[in-house]
Amino acid sequence: MPGMIRFGVDGWRDRYGEGFDESGVAGVSSQIAEQFARQGESGPLFVGYDTRRDGRRYARIVADTVAAWGFDVRLSSSHCPLAALSWATAREPGSAGAIMVTAGHNGADWNGLKVRASDGNKVPQSFTDAIENRIGSGSPCEPPASLARGSVDLTDIVSPYLADLSTLVDASAIAHAGMTVVHDPLYGASRSYVSRLLSDMDVDVTEIHGEQADDFGEVAPNPVEAWSGACAAKVKEVDAWAGFVNGADATRVCAVDDGGGYVSSDTLAALLLELLCERHHETGRVVVTAPTSVVVRRQAMRLGCPVTVVPVGTGWVAAEMARGDVLLGLQETGGIALPRHLRERDGILVGLFICEMMATSGKRLGALVEELEQQVGHMEYARRDLELDPGTTQMVRNMLPGINPASVGGMTPVAVDHNDGLRLRFEDDAWLLIRPSNTSSKVRVYAEAPDAGELERIVEQGCELVRSDFMA
Numbered sequence: 001m002p003g004m005i006r007f008g009v010d011g012w013r014d015r016y017g018e019g020f021d022e023s024g025v026a027g028v029s030s031q032i033a034e035q036f037a038r039q040g041e042s043g044p045l046f047v048g049y050d051t052r053r054d055g056r057r058y059a060r061i062v063a064d065t066v067a068a069w070g071f072d073v074r075l076s077s078s079h080c081p082l083a084a085l086s087w088a089t090a091r092e093p094g095s096a097g098a099i100m101v102t103a104g105h106n107g108a109d110w111n112g113l114k115v116r117a118s119d120g121n122k123v124p125q126s127f128t129d130a131i132e133n134r135i136g137s138g139s140p141c142e143p144p145a146s147l148a149r150g151s152v153d154l155t156d157i158v159s160p161y162l163a164d165l166s167t168l169v170d171a172s173a174i175a176h177a178g179m180t181v182v183h184d185p186l187y188g189a190s191r192s193y194v195s196r197l198l199s200d201m202d203v204d205v206t207e208i209h210g211e212q213a214d215d216f217g218e219v220a221p222n223p224v225e226a227w228s229g230a231c232a233a234k235v236k237e238v239d240a241w242a243g244f245v246n247g248a249d250a251t252r253v254c255a256v257d258d259g260g261g262y263v264s265s266d267t268l269a270a271l272l273l274e275l276l277c278e279r280h281h282e283t284g285r286v287v288v289t290a291p292t293s294v295v296v297r298r299q300a301m302r303l304g305c306p307v308t309v310v311p312v313g314t315g316w317v318a319a320e321m322a323r324g325d326v327l328l329g330l331q332e333t334g335g336i337a338l339p340r341h342l343r344e345r346d347g348i349l350v351g352l353f354i355c356e357m358m359a360t361s362g363k364r365l366g367a368l369v370e371e372l373e374q375q376v377g378h379m380e381y382a383r384r385d386l387e388l389d390p391g392t393t394q395m396v397r398n399m400l401p402g403i404n405p406a407s408v409g410g411m412t413p414v415a416v417d418h419n420d421g422l423r424l425r426f427e428d429d430a431w432l433l434i435r436p437s438n439t440s441s442k443v444r445v446y447a448e449a450p451d452a453g454e455l456e457r458i459v460e461q462g463c464e465l466v467r468s469d470f471m472a
Contacts, residue, residue, distance in 0.1 A: 005031075005135045007128035008439050009313050013103040013112025016053070020111045022061060029062045029099065030141045031131045032115055033069035036096050038130075041118065043094035048076040048085035048157060049101035050189040050249050052111050053214040055079065059101045060152075062113070067150040069143045071096060074155040081189045081250035082114065083346040084161035090120030090342065097123065102189070102249045105222035105333070108215045114249075121343045122318050162197055165349055168341060169356040175202040177359035182206045182243035182256075183351070184231040186221040187213045190250035190348055197352065208234050221248035223334055223347070225262045232260035241358055242365035244351040252334035253347030255354065257366035264381065265334040266293035268350055271368055272336065275357045276327060277303040282340070284327030287320045289313070290420045291332040291383070291446040294429050298376035311420040312435065318343050379429070379448050380455040386443045386466055393441045396466065400434065405465060408432055409457035430454060432462045 005012055005019075005028060012028055014020040036045065047063045049055035056079075063073040074092070076085065082100050089098040095118050103110040117123045134141065181203055185191035191210040198205040208230060209217060219227050223245040231243040235256050242263075243256040255263040273296075276282045286300040289312045300307045305327060310316040317329045321343045329337040335345030358364060363371075388396070401418045413424040421435030430449035437444060445462040449455040 005132060007132060009315060010104065010122065011100075011102075011112050011114035012128075013106060013110055015109050016111060022058075025058050025061050025101075025113070026065045027141070028113055028131075029065040030069070030143075031135060032099060032113070033066045033071060033143075034134075034141055035127055035131055036071070037069055039127075041096035042070070043072075043096045043118070044074050044092055045071040045096040046074045046076075046085055046089045046092070046098035046116075046155075046157065047101075048080040048082070048098065050082075051079045051187060051191065051212065052101070052103065052108065052248070055101050055111070058111065062099050062101060063152045066099070067152050068147075070147045070150050072150040073152045074157070075152055076157040077154040078156075078158060079189050079191075080157050081161075081193065081346075081348060083251060083342060083344050083348065084158050086116050086120035086342055086344040087161045087164065088120075088155075088157045089116055089118065094118075100249065104249055105220065105247045105252065107220050108218075116344075119343075121322070122315060125315065158193060162193060165352060166197060166200070168349065169352045170360060171201050173359040174198075174355050177203075177362070179355065179358060180204040180206070180238055180240040181355065182208065182231055182234045182238065182240045184208050184228075184234075184243065184245045185210055185250070186219060186223065186227060186245060186247060187211070187216045188221045188246060188248035188250060190246040194244070194246070194348055194351065197348070198355070201355075203355065206234060206238055206240070216248070223247050223252045223254040223265075225254070225264075228254055228256055228262050232256040232262070236260045242354065244347075244354070246347045246351075247334070250347050251345040253336065253350045254334060255351070255365060257369055258364040259366050261366065261369075263365060263369060264293070265336060265350075266296050266330070266381070267369060267372065268354060269328060269330045269336050270296050270299040270372055270376070271357060272350060272353055273299050273303055273305065273328060274372075275353055276338075277305065279357075279360065282327055284325050284339075287317050287326055287329040289317065289330070289332045290417075290423055290435070291433055291444075292330055293379060293381055294431065294448055295372070295376055295379055296330060299372070302376060309419075313438075314345070377429075377450070379450060380452050381448045382446070382455055382459050384445045384459060384463060386445065386463060388441050388443055390441045393436055393443060396434075396443050397436045400436065403465070408465070409454075409461040411458070428454075430458060432458050434462055434466060 049059035
């Protein structure tokens, strides 16, 4: 195992051959199993994997290693979405937790391990801190010789999960709508499963990028605008009502409308709120991070849902959802969670709900987005990542709380917030957020404005503010 292991915001990841190899996976898995044992967990432990190169083989290494610590392992019999693994774990009485072999939205040369607690949600920071501390101290990690080895059983994790999803939406309405949908799993863990679900509901579904591709077709398995072009082209080719794009572990989602236009996860969240509140008659708080679009906040206010803003990171959103009374949690990188189902993000379920919304309204996705803009207004959104050296990035972290610009792009801020970076709000609801990454040497500049020209000015001024104050 590598001498230094660091868990990021959602697990450990490394490049193939540079930490992620058989010894590294076995070593980290053993540490995870020991930590579960130290916490008194003894029930079944679930193991899953996405479609990355040799994912099944590495999942077997994880399973065998964990079994050596006495845990009975439920090893997924096929690639699985992370939400399916979380769902199975949460519904197994007395389960210990789960380990998923995945590197999330990272490219094909990366892989890693994500850990989930017995309730299917992310383990607390204290769990991974304890592992890092033991690895750093060089403490041995071997199961006691007297410990009886657990079993490893291949388990169909996906089918029960998909069956449950079909009960959460109005499958009859979807079946009678006569809609055509495109799904792009980006070669990831949702491949074939979304097509199966929708086909069973009599949807004419076309899947692209559904074959095994160890290099992910040389695209990043990340559902953002940059990788939505192939889906958009296919939507127009087959005259589909909408297209949905999921990432490698299927926690994230974006869409394209029937005209091929990009639809962000924030817009999908705003549409989803309308469906949940007005058709499903649900209520609760909406949890968002600082970079979330103003469109989501306006929609929540329109529907009478209180908004809670938390710092960027899946852990913050999950922790707030654990407090209760949350209808929807939204992570700024495309993850939407519905706590009544799971506090884990689930990009497949979001797509199903949007299909229900199209079916019950009789409108394609483009018309739904137009209606949303009529209700809450149109906003243009942008994000830029500035690559800096580690020293400069740390300087930004240290000094940003003291930066209070009097104007940006000729506009005077009406509110300043330093809770998670520097966020400036302007009179027309435009805003700028400058936020150093906590996991890399980047400073991210986010902005939103009513029109493209104003947005460009704000973004450029935000980037210039970083360059002039910290890179001179």
